[in-house]
Amino acid sequence: MRYLLVEDNRELADAILGRLALDGHAVDHAASLSEAEEWLATAGYDLILLDVMLPDGDGRDFLARSRAHLETPVIMLTARSQVSDRVGALDMGADDYITKPFDFSELEARCRAVLRRRGGAARNQVALGQALFDPLAGTLSHAGRTVELRNRELRLLEVFARHPGQILSKTQLMDRLFAQDADVTENAIEVYVGRLRRRIDGMGVRIETVRGLGYRMETGGP
Structure with a gap:
């Protein structure tokens, strides 16, 4: 699988990149929405991990603008835990939502679940x-x-x-x-x-x- 991680916290980004690399995934990293747009213009991805608060804008707004032409599944990463925040992100086109801090095993499980749903199969065998x-x-x-x-x-x-x-x-x-x-x-x-x-x-x-x-x-x- 090839993932795009959009996260401006370098320490967290490095930890996520390292964990996904251990599973054999290819992961590109963008620290801003503008960098994410550059990556998306040059490569295709199986999954996007998208932070909400980024230096040049709100990840949810970026997702809402992009959904007209972006079919790649998206999991939002955020420190906000309010139900209204989760509902808003899902309504804007996110496939899932995980609140920081999170356990990496949970993140991996959510990635697998989203990819299963997008694949249209319960087990994807x-x-x-x-x-x-x-x-x-x-x-x-x-x-x-x-x-x-x-x-x-x-x-x-x-x-x-x-x-x-x-x-x-x-x-x-x-x-x-x-x-x-x-x-x-x-x-x-x-x-x-x-x-x-x-x-x-x-x-x-x-x-x-x-x-x-x-x-x-x-x-x-x-």
């Missing part, structure tokens, strides 16, 4: 050949056992699972796996694809190399 993949729970099951995936392998499988049969270039995969300021090259994609291929070997799903174009996931193979 996907059949991949003979395996069953749940990207939000972070599990891959095959032949009655759970296959252990490292976080980056998990996120890569998630990208392929969301685009079955579609050719994805190395650039597209880098965009989904790494924040824009990450110091990585396309060689990293080759490494992670190789690791993932070994993990899913024998599950009736394979990742093909399309020479000169990228990679494609196909099911039905050995």
